[in-house]
Amino acid sequence: MSLTFGANPAAACPVGAETLVSCTLKKGRKALQTCLQGHQVSYAFGAKGATPDLQLSRHVSEVDLQPWPGIGRSIWEEFTVENQGVLYLVHYGFERMGEEVQSPLYGGVTVVQNGKTLAQLDCDVGSVTSAGYPLPLFAAKEAVGQTYAHESQSWH
Template sequence: MNRAFSLVLLIGFAPTNAQACSANAMTLFSCTFGGGAKTAEVCLGASDVTYRFGPTGEPPELVVEATPARVHLTPWNGIGRAIWEEVVFTNAGYDYLVHYSAERDPGGAVSGGIVVAQGGRDVAQLTCDEGSVAGADFYPLYDAKEAAGQCYDRANFVWGPC
């Protein structure tokens, strides 16, 4: 899978900002970057999944919308001391990989970030501000992909028809 993110931007999150997921959508992931200056979030609506990135409290600089079938999701494999998942949005030759990891211990740390790639080469890597990751659950997207007729082959790490 290509990892891409070619932004020279910082991200931030505030639940009441202009970027928040619509009332009809579920927030699957959000976090801030650059001390809260920029926000990134992934929202799941009835028929689409959206990646947004931009200044906190203002309209996003980048919005990528797709059907659940058009994004790549790597679900947690059920192994290890941390739960982790990642989803990739593709737009205009760039891949935006949004990821999180949550320690399974009670009160364990949650971290996340974004990797931007172009042509299979990483062009930017952003790490969420400490303590800013919210949502951090792509399982509803897994369900949406299955509802769209896709099944995950855990042996080969690919999505295909059910």
């Protein structure tokens, strides 16, 4: 699948796919796009308006998801896509301000190799789009037979 980032990072998801988390970074110069289509998760990162520098596609069973544990003022989720020993941890969240009020979405990606953080990029304020909480990735993982154990915070 070849992707080109347009004016809106969400345009990179193929027809029929759901945006998991997308945003611009580095004052609009870079774009992050993650999508779910069936049982496939795609990850794309690169210069906005160009073919992404990195494109990955993984089966949902190969993508780790850390769901919100249900406590705290911030609701967040993080999922990890691995490529040759490099981990791309994509996160998003929002602060609960009250019953009906929430803050704008925030997000970003952290790149880790051998336990060392290589890069930590925050999404530009106001640019984050998401499928919303909970991400449809949770249901997709369950649909392929995985279950989440809250006690161990792991998928089986």
